[in-house]
Amino acid sequence: MSIKKRITMRDIASAAGVSQPTVSLVLNGSQSIKLAEATKKKVLDAAQKLGYEHKRASHSKGRPKKIALVINGLNHYDPFIEAVNAAREAAWQQDRVLVTFDYSNDKLLAAQIQNEIEQGEYDGLIYASSMTRALSPNISIDAPTVLLNCYCKDHADLPSILPADKLGAYKVTEHLLAQGYHRIGMICGEKWMDASTDRLNGYRQALINNDIIPDEALVKEGNWSLKEAHQQTLALLDLPNPPEAIFIGSDYMAIGCYQAIAERGLSIPGDIALVSFDNQQVASEFTPGLTSVELPYSDMGRQSVETLIELVNKQPLMSPTIKVEGDVIVRESSVRQ
Incomplete structure (x- = not known):
């Protein structure tokens, strides 16, 4: 779904x-x-x-109902904080207090958190990961549970809220093709990560569906690193037949890409077009502005609460896996002049 x-x-x-x-x-x-x-x-x-609707919920007095959100490691600079903030807001709109726990790989702390949740009369549990991945929750309670940005292979029935990364990559590659670019390179993250493989597969599928055979010489691994992205951009530009456009796996890596293109005296998008993924604030502050796929953490956080409330109310779910789409935010970096 x-x-x-x-x-x-x-x-x-x-x-x-x-x-x-x-x-x-x-x-x-x-x-x-x-x-x-x-x-x-x-x-x-x-x-x-x-068309934004800001809903103000009415709140009951007395002891509040609570939802637990458990995550293994998160800092204030992680974009995933948007999911946590949106979940908190959505819970309050449902007249519930979201209580966030971070156990940071500490098994003893995880055990104490589980004991607190079991004793604290929580409506349910949202188990979250800042990195999209398969995992087995270290905390389990006898209450409705939703997985946020993660999934459990051993319990496929557990509802999972995930980003539609493959679809996002497909759509932004299609955008480049619609602009008339056909030789498209990609700088991806670490290939063992779900986000990297999903974005790479979406890129490849878009090319195949447009009768273009993916050229593996145009795919470079940037490891989510600014420095690696800089070096791999230079490697793509040095090819005998360089790409007309580059899809970069994250806005952060795009910084290195912009630097490499400037070093070669090339212009964006005049000489080479760029698109990216995440749509962090920096994407709109590049010169020219960077076309980027939105990473829908806010919507995912909100959806995790809404799904949990459905479970609490014993409402049937359409599907245990919910993938949330992010829009392609088109800016000057990819629009053919």
């Missing part, structure tokens, strides 16, 4: 040219920080134009 993304605060931030925290302050009517009226208007106008 695949679901279409909704308008998020990050979409509004990009449209209004402000940060996501600023959007949150405006939409939630915060009085703690004084914002310029012009900034507020930009945010509200962008929200209205995009």
